[in-house]
Amino acid sequence: MDPIRKRLSEIAPGVELLENLRFNPGEEANDSSFVAHLIKGMDLYVNDAFGAAHRAHASIVGPPKSLPSAAGRLLQREVEVLGEMRNNPKRPLVAVLGGAKISDKIGVIDALSKVVDSFVIGGGMCFTFLAAKSLPIGDSLCELDQISFCKKLLESDLKIHLPEDIVGVDKDGNFATFGVRLPNGAKGLDIGPGSAAEFADIIMGARSVFWNGPMGMFEDERFAAGTRTVAQAMSETKAFTIVGGGDSAAALAQFGFEKDVDHVSTGGGASLEFLELGDLPGLSALRGASNVN
Structure with a gap:
């Protein structure tokens, strides 16, 4: 992680996109030492990955235990839309x-x-x-x-x-x-x-x-x-329409209708699990953070 930290310390203000964390075995194992490496030197954690929020992986559930944390706008939108259909549908x-x-x-x-x-x-x-x-x-x-x-x-x-x-x-x-x-x-x-x-x-x-x-x-x-x-x-x-990610979203795009539905979820498995349980590991982690928005 040290080369990455050096790179981050040298970038201009903006956003830096890093490699997929699942290439490191500590991610899927939810390894606490891997979490410690991830958050070292970080000031704030924002989760905007609804499509991964159903996975209890290191980068999803670990950082909120130690950092001020927030839900990104996309994640908020997913929870609002799916929650409305789950709890108060037309x-x-x-x-x-x-x-x-x-x-x-x-x-x-x-x-x-x-x-x-x-x-x-x-x-x-x-x-x-x-x-x-x-x-x-x-x-x-x-x-x-x-x-x-x-x-x-x-x-x-x-x-x-x-x-x-x-x-x-x-x-x-x-x-x-x-x-x-x-x-x-x-x-x-x-x-x-x-x-x-x-x-x-x-x-x-x-x-x-x-x-x-x-x-x-x-x-x-x-x-x-x-x-x-x-x-x-x-x-x-x-009707109010939600497409639950995955192959359905791919089909919608293939046939040119993706802009004509109300909401295309970015999470196939995540949308199903949220509709089933009303919660996800990533959401629970954010709620448990000491300082969350």
């Missing part, structure tokens, strides 16, 4: 969830189930829900250990919208459109056009929408239509 509130795995979103599904009016489920995770309804899904992605969780949700009073048609490949690898029942050897890689239109209608009729996770393998143009339709609906609805 209704109906719809959560649009996609991506590959249910296991990555169990906590947030549990948390959102207490506040949302309905779920819209697409992406690879929808096939575990379809399997939970005893529908054949061919060779599509399925988390067998999550079927009981899906059954419990489906048997609850929650409104859960699942695809009614699927786009993917048949057993020979050829592009194909299926109904909700996939034949042996087929693989679903996107929601179908009918489902995309239905999901868009639900988004258009909502007053608050949170979207996290693409509807299909949008990186491949053959399987991008479902995600594109949802992204366009997010851009056109009069």
